[in-house]
Amino acid sequence: xxxxxxxxGCSLVPSNVRVATKFTHNxxxxxxxxxxxxxVLTTKPTATTxxxxxxxxxxxxxxxxxxxxxxxxxxxxxxxxxQAITGxxxxxxxxxxxxxxxxxxxxxxxxxxxxxELVIQSLNKAFPxxxxxxxxxxxxxxxxxxxxxxxxxxxxxxxxxxxCQVKESEIEGKKEKNVVHIxxxxxxxxxxxxxxxxxxxxMPSQKFIKDSFGTPIYMKPNFDDMSCEMFYGxxxxxxxxxPATKQxxxxxxxxxxxxxxxxxxxx
Numbered sequence: 673x674x675x676x677x678x679x680x681g682c683s684l685v686p687s688n689v690r691v692a693t694k695f696t697h698n699x700x701x702x703x704x705x706x707x708x709x710x711x712v713l714t715t716k717p718t719a720t721t722x723x724x725x726x727x728x729x730x731x732x733x734x735x736x737x738x739x740x741x742x743x744x745x746x747x748x749x750x751x752x753x754x755q756a757i758t759g760x761x762x763x764x765x766x767x768x769x770x771x772x773x774x775x776x777x778x779x780x781x782x783x784x785x786x787x788x789e790l791v792i793q794s795l796n797k798a799f800p801x802x803x804x805x806x807x808x809x810x811x812x813x814x815x816x817x818x819x820x821x822x823x824x825x826x827x828x829x830x831x832x833x834x835x836c837q838v839k840e841s842e843i844e845g846k847k848e849k850n851v852v853h854i855x856x857x858x859x860x861x862x863x864x865x866x867x868x869x870x871x872x873x874x875m876p877s878q879k880f881i882k883d884s885f886g887t888p889i890y891m892k893p894n895f896d897d898m899s900c901e902m903f904y905g906x907x908x909x910x911x912x913x914x915p916a917t918k919q920x921x922x923x924x925x926x927x928x929x930x931x932x933x934x935x936x937x938x939x
Contacts, residue, residue: 747770750794753798754774754791757793768862771862774868788872791872815843815850818848819849819904822838839853851902854901856898857898866920866922870919888906890907
């Protein structure tokens with residue numbers, strides 16, 4: 673039997689009524705606390721058995737971003753770089769245009785490997801190779817370099833991933849401020865797509881940063897609360913062993929699935 677729990681701000685549904693509810697990005701049925709989407713699959717109970725599978729996904733209260741001129745310029749630049757690689761233009765603006773362009777990468781790709789390759793091509797187009805090569809040569813792998821990139825990320829890439837902060841970790845028994853903590857990833861919140869997070873951000877970024885700057889990085893997303901941690905100086909696990917590649921997508925909420933995209937997540 674389906675249980676009914678009252679939620680402030682939403683209409684109440686009697687416990688004896690089964691309701692299929694679809695939440696959209698613009699849903700107004702939010703409170704100051706997270707709304708829990710509960711997908712319940714039940715079998716008809718018998719005298720001896722009763723099976724219930726429950727999948728809970730928390731929808732955080734939507735974050736309102738106030739992008740400044742630099743943020744808007746950076747978002748437009750990366751969005752146009754992706755559109756140039758895919759050949760698919762969109763008429764959106766701001767971050768919505770970036771998410772739309774990213775979704776197009778999934779639409780035209782035959783598999784996740786192709787998705788990652790297209791993103792790396794977009795990044796190479798967006799960032800001057802000469803500057804990247806210069807940084808790689810002039811700043812050798814060191815504590816200074818790892819801490820520099822962590823700080824640089826929080827200052828100049830909050831427009832992409834959302835507000836973030838530097839945290840401390842241990843490398844070879846010594847403490848360094850080489851970790852970037854993102855309380856709620858902007859891309860994951862906007863797209864609600866695990867496939868976009870893993871194949872259009874995490875995997876290609878790890879490879880791009882290692883190849884371009886000579887610094888290994890492990891990006892560890894948390895799909896329960898949409899947070900993420902970036903460990904500069906730490907090699908990521910092999911793709912087959914990475915927990916993120918085994919994570920199922922948010923089947924109801926995912927923007928790519930709403931567009932009926934055949935290849936979304938890695939599972």
